[in-house]
Amino acid sequence: xxxxxxxxxxxxxxxxxxxxxxxxxxxxxxxxxxxxxxxxxxxxxxxxxxxxxxxxxxxxxxxxxxxxxxxxxxxxxxxxxxxxxxxxxxxxxxxxxxxxxxxxxxxxxxxxxxxxxxxxxxxxxxxxxxxxxxxxxxxxxxxxxxxxxxxxxxxxxxxxxxxxxxxxxxxxxxxxxxxxxxxxxxxxxxxxxxxxxxxxxxxxxxxxxxxxxxxxxxx
Amino acid sequence: xxxxxxxxxxxxxxxxxxxxxxxxxxxxxxxxxxxxxxxxxxxxxxxxxxxxxxxxxxxxxxxxxxxxxxxxxxxxxxxxxxxxxxxxxxxxxxxxxxxxxxxxxxxxxxxxxxxxxxxxxxxxxxxxxxxxxxxxxxxxxxxxxxxxxxxxxxxxxxxxxxxxxxxxxxxxxxxxxxxxxxxxxxxxxxxxxxxxxxxxxxxxxxxxxxxxxxxxxxxxxxxxxxxxxxxxxxxxxxxxxxxxxxxxxxxxxxxxxxxxxxxxxxxxxxxxxxxxxxxxxxxxxxxxxxxxxxxxxxxxxxxxxxxxxxxxxxxxxxxxxxxxxxxxxxxxxxxxxxxxxxxxxxxxxxxxxxxxxxxxxxxxxxxxxxxxxxxxxxxxxxxxxxxxxxxxxxxxxxxxxxxxxxxxxxxxxxxxxxxxxxxxxxxxxxxxxxxxxxxxxxxxxxxxxxxxxxxxxxxxxxxxxxxxxxxxxxxxxxxxxxxxxxxxxxxxxxxxxxxxxxxxxxxxxxxxxxxxxxxxxxxxxxxxxxxxxxxxxxxxxxxxxxxxxxxxxxxxxxxxxxxxxxxxxxxxxxxxxxxxxxxxxxxxxxxxxxxxxxxxxxxxxxxxxxxxxxxxxxxxxxxxxxxxxxxxxxxxxxxxxxxxxxxxxxxxxxxxxxxxxxxxxxxxxxxxxxxxxxxxxxxxxxxxxxxxxxxxxxxxxxxxxxxxxxxxxxxxxxxxxxxxxxxxxxxxxxxxx
Numbered sequence: 001x002x003x004x005x006x007x008x009x010x011x012x013x014x015x016x017x018x019x020x021x022x023x024x025x026x027x028x029x030x031x032x033x034x035x036x037x038x039x040x041x042x043x044x045x046x047x048x049x050x051x052x053x054x055x056x057x058x059x060x061x062x063x064x065x066x067x068x069x070x071x072x073x074x075x076x077x078x079x080x081x082x083x084x085x086x087x088x089x090x091x092x093x094x095x096x097x098x099x100x101x102x103x104x105x106x107x108x109x110x111x112x113x114x115x116x117x118x119x120x121x122x123x124x125x126x127x128x129x130x131x132x133x134x135x136x137x138x139x140x141x142x143x144x145x146x147x148x149x150x151x152x153x154x155x156x157x158x159x160x161x162x163x164x165x166x167x168x169x170x171x172x173x174x175x176x177x178x179x180x181x182x183x184x185x186x187x188x189x190x191x192x193x194x195x196x197x198x199x200x201x202x203x204x205x206x207x208x209x210x211x212x213x214x215x216x217x218x219x
Numbered sequence: 220x221x222x223x224x225x226x227x228x229x230x231x232x233x234x235x236x237x238x239x240x241x242x243x244x245x246x247x248x249x250x251x252x253x254x255x256x257x258x259x260x261x262x263x264x265x266x267x268x269x270x271x272x273x274x275x276x277x278x279x280x281x282x283x284x285x286x287x288x289x290x291x292x293x294x295x296x297x298x299x300x301x302x303x304x305x306x307x308x309x310x311x312x313x314x315x316x317x318x319x320x321x322x323x324x325x326x327x328x329x330x331x332x333x334x335x336x337x338x339x340x341x342x343x344x345x346x347x348x349x350x351x352x353x354x355x356x357x358x359x360x361x362x363x364x365x366x367x368x369x370x371x372x373x374x375x376x377x378x379x380x381x382x383x384x385x386x387x388x389x390x391x392x393x394x395x396x397x398x399x400x401x402x403x404x405x406x407x408x409x410x411x412x413x414x415x416x417x418x419x420x421x422x423x424x425x426x427x428x429x430x431x432x433x434x435x436x437x438x439x440x441x442x443x444x445x446x447x448x449x450x451x452x453x454x455x456x457x458x459x460x461x462x463x464x465x466x467x468x469x470x471x472x473x474x475x476x477x478x479x480x481x482x483x484x485x486x487x488x489x490x491x492x493x494x495x496x497x498x499x500x501x502x503x504x505x506x507x508x509x510x511x512x513x514x515x516x517x518x519x520x521x522x523x524x525x526x527x528x529x530x531x532x533x534x535x536x537x538x539x540x541x542x543x544x545x546x547x548x549x550x551x552x553x554x555x556x557x558x559x560x561x562x563x564x565x566x567x568x569x570x571x572x573x574x575x576x577x578x579x580x581x582x583x584x585x586x587x588x589x590x591x592x593x594x595x596x597x598x599x600x601x602x603x604x605x606x607x608x609x610x611x612x613x614x615x616x617x618x619x620x621x622x623x624x625x626x627x628x629x630x631x632x633x634x635x636x637x638x639x640x641x642x643x644x645x646x647x648x649x650x651x652x653x654x655x656x657x658x659x660x661x662x663x664x665x666x667x668x669x670x671x672x673x674x675x676x677x678x679x680x681x682x683x684x685x686x687x688x689x690x691x692x693x694x695x696x697x698x699x700x701x702x703x704x705x706x707x708x709x710x711x712x713x714x715x716x717x718x719x720x721x722x723x724x725x726x727x728x729x730x731x732x733x734x735x736x737x738x739x740x741x742x743x744x745x746x747x748x749x750x751x752x753x754x755x756x757x758x759x760x761x762x763x764x765x766x767x768x769x770x771x772x773x774x775x776x777x778x779x780x781x782x783x784x785x786x787x788x789x790x791x792x793x794x795x796x797x798x799x800x801x802x803x804x805x806x807x808x809x810x811x812x813x814x815x816x817x818x819x820x821x822x823x824x825x826x827x828x829x830x831x832x833x834x835x836x837x838x839x840x841x842x843x844x845x846x847x848x849x850x851x852x853x854x855x856x857x858x859x860x861x862x863x864x865x866x867x868x869x870x871x872x873x874x875x876x877x878x879x880x881x882x883x884x885x886x887x888x889x890x891x892x893x894x895x896x897x898x899x900x901x902x903x904x905x906x907x908x909x910x911x912x913x914x915x916x917x918x919x920x921x922x923x924x925x926x927x928x929x930x931x932x933x934x935x936x937x938x939x940x941x942x943x944x945x946x947x948x949x950x951x952x953x954x955x956x
Contacts, residue, residue: 054458
């Protein structure tokens with residue numbers, strides 16, 4: 001049975017939620033402690049939200065040096081599917097596995113709220129079962145979600161169709177309203193919204209299932 | 220003349236005599252310091268303890284009542300819920316960010332000390348009006364502190380209150396409630412049993428922050444020199460706390476600890492003396508083994524420091540290696556700082572556990588005091604109580620009689636405040652439990668969390684207080700607060716199961732304040748007895764005074780309710796479809812203590828509206844039923860009527876939804892009825908108004924159709940006609956971008 005490894009740094013906090021949602025969608029999960037240097041034969045990797053290493057210095061700045069990240073880098077090189085959510089997205093940009101960086105929200109406040117995002121491409125491991133143009137309602141929960149990169153990178157990722165999700169009403173000042181991007185090989189995806197928080201009608205939203213199920217389809 | 224040392228530490232002359240008697244000799248400096256923190260108002264409740272016993276704390280579901288780190292109730296399916304509420308008023312006034320942040324940290328440790336995984340926080344905030352720059356600094360700092368600490372520590376902040384009133388100028392109330400969940404059989408208590416067991420200090424090193432926090436800061440009022448107390452405020456580190464939570468829960472899961480206690484107010488002195496006293500044992504503590512973050516710290520500084528993010532675990536020597544291994548995995552520092560000792564026999568034959576402080580193992584004895592004398596034997600004061608002199612004359616006048624009621628629309632606008640500015644800064648969704656989010660009558664959560672599967676059980680929580688009602692009549696006002704809180708919980712379909720309180724009052728040396736405190740406790744007790752809600756914990760915050768002026772009496776309660784089988788989301792408060800509007804309950808034409816008369820017009824006269832607790836219990840049960848059978852009764856929205864009366868309730872329902880309301884002519888005749896805050900009332904939007912009214916009437920409760928949910932305006936004939944969009948503009952405060 002295929003299984004997903006969820007990377008846990010000291011300070012991560014969404015690992016239980018991601019595991020619960022993946023398991024309820026029929027996938028086996030295991031936690032990958034940040035100090036380990038192998039990925040234990042998993043077929044997909046999720047970097048969940050939270051505050052890895054307390055977000056000291058800046059989000060992801062210390063986490064990229066955790067031993068597990070070398071293995072995650074190797075896994076990415078081999079084309080393995082990787083999804084970084086929120087703090088996980090920040091870690092992936094710091095590790096150089098995704099382009100750009102996340103800076104403080106333009107309003108200089110933490111924001112926990114629902115937003116609408118548009119699926120920009122179905123050519124990524126997190127959106128392959130969605131259609132471009134589809135609108136998803138998902139929660140965000142971050143202080144540093146303001147996507148930024150240099151102008152040339154911005155042109156490149158726009159030209160290469162690497163924007164995965166875009167906010168309809170930009171909540172945090174992100175360049176070109178970018179909410180999520182993927183790597184050139186399209187197997188590494190990072191996004192600020194939390195799909196795992198939108199998978200149950202009892203708590204409100206269900207559009208997150210589209211991201212989760214797409215990721216599962218690609219492992 | 221120089222002040223004697225015991226007085227600079229906050230001890231009175233007679234307290235010094237008591238200590239001398241306990242020890243049979245004069246205490247040394249270190250011992251004095253230890254007594255001063257443990258016998259502080261904050262730690263010992265010396266002014267309030269003789270009154271607190273009147274609160275009903277028994278119930279068949281209560282596993283742990285008041286006096287422990289947190290109350291615990293059994294909610295069935297093998298699941299228990301821990302709940303605690305605490306104030307961090309004084310630190311937040313001096314240093315808003317750290318004051319509020321460490322309030323969050325402290326209460327979380329109380330929860331996981333019981334073996335529970337913290338799954339929710341609520342913050343009840345009371346501030347001076349935010350058109351004042353200092354109040355705004357305090358308010359925004361407090362919200363940032365809660366956001367910064369709570370989000371990073373990985374516990375969602377799911378609800379609370381935000382209230383502005385001039386009684387809280389420069390003395391804000393920051394009351395925090397925390398909720399934890401645990402498998403029933405993991406419950407642990409803070410006991411240091413077993414002689415030669417080891418005391419292991421986990422977490423942060425000990426610094427000079429927060430020395431005398433409970434005695435110098437929390438147990439005295441404010442004046443213009445208060446900023447000099449800033450060094451008594453602790454500094455928090457949520458990352459350290461997060462690792463501490465995970466490490467401690469893992470230790471408990473592996474059954475590696477005999478007892479565990481958090482270090483909060485009074486630091487190591489408190490944790491060692493309480494765990495020892497709880498088990499009837501003694502303890503030796505070795506100063507040299509306590510990791511410090513500064514050089515040349517004096518023993519009294521080490522023993523009383525309130526440095527955050529520390530826990531004391533009692534472990535057997537055999538399991539020490541495993542304990543250290545778990546701590547290492549979570550990068551949590553762990554040091555054996557002492558050991559449990561047998562009690563000694565006194566001359567009169569009684570066994571007494573002694574807390575002995577040594578400079579090092581086998582070294583010099585620095586302090587030797589009976590552990591129980593620190594933890595349990597602080598003096599109790601029956602302080603003088605006296606009703607305020609103007610009470611009877613205020614009661615004899617009619618509230619609002621002389622007030623200007625010519626611009627009710629403007630009055631209504633001034634009552635609006637969108638709490639979204641606050642709660643969107645808090646992670647309120649972690650653990651996927653949040654079924655009804657903050658901003659409604661009560662937050663509703665799945666009763667689940669890491670290690671506890673969702674079984675269908677849900678818990679509703681609501682934090683409520685009202686300083687105006689309690690200023691008019693502390694006893695009746697406190698009862699109204701409990702009644703409202705129970706009703707809020709019922710609005711989600713949950714049955715109230717327990718509550719915790721935070722009693723925020725002024726200087727207990729003022730007889731009026733002691734009278735208010737005693738009366739309020741009686742009011743809470745009466746309401747809880749009648750509504751069958753046990754009080755499972757609480758906290759008393761006194762000396763809330765600025766330059767000798769006390770705050771209005773403000774008991775705040777957090778009520779927790781339980782739904783046995785949650786199937787769907789309860790109805791929102793928002794007007795979302797055209798429907799009839801039914802008012803359940805009767806409006807008393809009385810503005811005493813109301814937002815309109817008391818706060819907007821400055822009229823503090825009158826006697827509060829009547830509260831019939833028997834009828835209220837009926838209403839609570841009825842509302843639980845309506846909430847759970849909302850489909851059957853074609854109910855599209857429900858909201859209780861409280862603060863700001865019908866006027867504010869209608870506005871909140873419109874603002875939370877998409878439609879306005881058209882009130883029937885004669886249903887609300889004047890501003891006395893529009894803004895009365897008489898209790899036991901609920902607005903119900905339904906398309907089966909006749910059936911609903913008949914059903915409620917059959918239950919012996921008043922109910923009547925008063926209008927329609929429709930259009931884009933709030934329309935009360937002859938009183939108010941205003942576009943909801945105009946209200947919305949006033950709802951979002953412009954100075955808080």
